[in-house]
Amino acid sequence: xxxxxxxxxxxxxxxxxxxxxxxxxxxxxxxxxxxxxxxxxxxxxxxxxxxxxxxxxxxxxxxxxxxxxxxxxxxxxxxxxxxxxxxxxxxxxxxxxxxxxxxxxxxxxxxxxxxxxxxxxxxxxxxxxxxxxxxxxxxxxxxxxxxxxxxxxxxxxxxxxxxxxxxxxxxxxxxxxxxxxxxxxxxxxxxxxxxxxxxxxxxxxxxxxxxxxxxxxxxxxxxxxxxxxxxxxxxxxxxxxxxxxxxxxxxxxxxxxxxxxxxxxxxxxxxxxxxxxxxxxxxxxxxxxxxxxxxxxxxxxxxxxxxxxxxxxxxxxxxxxxxxxxxxxxxxxxxxxxxxxxxxxxxxxxxxxxxxxxxxxxxxxxxxxxxxxxxxxxxxxxxxxxxxxxxxxxxxxxxxxxxxxxxxxxxxxxxxxxxxxxxxxxxxxx
Ligand SMILES: NC(=O)C1=CN([C@@H]2O[C@H](COP(=O)(O)OP(=O)(O)OC[C@H]3O[C@@H](n4cnc5c(N)ncnc54)[C@H](OP(=O)(O)O)[C@@H]3O)[C@@H](O)[C@H]2O)C=CC1
Ligand SMILES: O=C1OC[C@@H](O)[C@H](O)[C@H]1O
Numbered sequence: 001x002x003x004x005x006x007x008x009x010x011x012x013x014x015x016x017x018x019x020x021x022x023x024x025x026x027x028x029x030x031x032x033x034x035x036x037x038x039x040x041x042x043x044x045x046x047x048x049x050x051x052x053x054x055x056x057x058x059x060x061x062x063x064x065x066x067x068x069x070x071x072x073x074x075x076x077x078x079x080x081x082x083x084x085x086x087x088x089x090x091x092x093x094x095x096x097x098x099x100x101x102x103x104x105x106x107x108x109x110x111x112x113x114x115x116x117x118x119x120x121x122x123x124x125x126x127x128x129x130x131x132x133x134x135x136x137x138x139x140x141x142x143x144x145x146x147x148x149x150x151x152x153x154x155x156x157x158x159x160x161x162x163x164x165x166x167x168x169x170x171x172x173x174x175x176x177x178x179x180x181x182x183x184x185x186x187x188x189x190x191x192x193x194x195x196x197x198x199x200x201x202x203x204x205x206x207x208x209x210x211x212x213x214x215x216x217x218x219x220x221x222x223x224x225x226x227x228x229x230x231x232x233x234x235x236x237x238x239x240x241x242x243x244x245x246x247x248x249x250x251x252x253x254x255x256x257x258x259x260x261x262x263x264x265x266x267x268x269x270x271x272x273x274x275x276x277x278x279x280x281x282x283x284x285x286x287x288x289x290x291x292x293x294x295x296x297x298x299x300x301x302x303x304x305x306x307x308x309x310x311x312x313x314x315x316x317x318x319x320x321x322x323x324x325x326x327x328x329x330x331x332x333x334x335x336x337x338x339x340x341x342x343x344x345x346x347x348x349x350x351x352x353x354x355x356x357x358x359x360x361x362x363x364x365x366x367x368x369x370x371x372x373x374x375x376x377x378x379x380x381x382x383x384x385x386x387x388x389x390x391x392x393x394x395x396x397x398x399x400x401x402x403x404x405x406x407x408x409x410x411x412x413x414x415x416x417x418x419x420x421x422x423x424x425x426x427x428x429x430x
Pocket of ligand 1: 036
């Protein structure tokens with residue numbers, strides 16, 4: 001049953017139902033023939049009656065034509081500006097290198113287009129403040145601008161957050177990690193170029209950082225207390241061509257109310273294989289780690305009526321595995337560590353763990369009648385983007401400009417603590 005459910009969700013993601021498009025469907029244009037657009041927009045749009053992927057623009061028009069053919073996209077533009085000048089396009093999906101997000105988001109907004117902007121929203125907080133506070137964005141009836149932090153839109157993450165809010169005790173510590181196997185990103189990847197605002201903290205590190213910030217709420221400032229990073233390996237001549245790039249990062253943060261936080265990201269994460277395999281083999285094998293978030297609470301005194309005079313403490317740890325791609329599989333563990341104490345003596349300990357999944361909103365919630373179990377976080381995100389553009393009620397989940405700015409500020413503080421430069425600021429002005 002379990003394997004069949006996974007198979008059914010996976011199958012429906014790949015072959016979704018394709019309802020006819022409504023006359024007033026939003027016509028989206030893709031800036032860049034990027035690797036990620038088919039997952040974030042092209043495939044999710046197939047099952048959305050209010051979205052048409054109408055155009056793609058790439059720097060090389062031959063490449064754009066091939067991409068358009070492969071993905072069934074009718075219009076090809078041979079420059080990004082040409083796409084923005086196309087009056088038939090209502091919204092733009094920007095999946096360009098991070099260093100181009102700010103400029104092309106502003107240009108798109110100036111052209112009157114709604115924007116779905118890949119994460120991280122900008123190269124740094126200077127850009128993020130200028131973008132999200134720009135008069136073209138703060139004006140009444142301004143186009144919609146959304147940083148594509150897709151995982152937040154999935155009911156699984158929202159269920160996890162509601163478990164955090166319901167849990168007894170104050171938060172003691174939070175852990176977040178996202179590791180990517182060697183071989184996924186090539187050496188020339190945009191993520192390894194400082195000039196394009198690459199780096200681990202900008203890329204895979206943004207997710208665990210964002211997940212921690214979601215738990216704390218945006219008003220809590222995370223002060224980095226230590227940062228260790230692994231740079232890129234040196235080339236054949238022994239020099240590192242991109243000394244400002246972090247390939248992997250481990251950061252500890254602390255809040256003013258003393259919550260301890262550890263965030264880890266690795267874009268080339270080897271290992272996790274049992275040590276009896278020779279390292280010379282396992283180095284060539286892919287690794288596998290769940291993207292994970294975990295919250296530990298302070299112990300609380302439980303009801304003592306049945307505990308014969310002992311004090312009964314309960315300490316909860318919540319863990320969510322695979323918060324980033326929850327549709328295929330995820331798990332929320334609610335683990336309570338019970339301790340009976342008489343004075344200083346611990347007389348008994350035991351653990352009770354329950355597990356939860358949430359492929360949709362809870363039963364009876366009106367959102368559950370709209371959402372489907374097989375919707376990816378990208379499909380959920382597209383639903384809410386469309387709801388905003390159309391002025392519909394929506395699920396209530398949104399990533400607003402203040403959140404995107406706060407996230408970039410936390411990234412900048414992390415780079416500064418690491419002794420690395422914040423990513424370069426665009427010279428584009430509007
Ligand atoms: N939400 C998510 O799950 C994911 C989000 N992302 C984000 O999406 C963005 C794109 O990532 P990804 O699709 O992996 O990247 P790709 O390298 O596949 O795409 C980047 C696009 O940027 C264009 N581009 C413009 N200028 C340059 C330049 N100087 N160098 C290289 N490319 C350039 C290229 O477009 P052209 O076709 O014009 O040549 C290319 O298609 C990033 O911001 C990344 O963080 C990435 C993966 C997952
Ligand atoms: O979801 C993701 O997985 C892999 C990363 O490199 C990418 O940019 C990120 O968004």
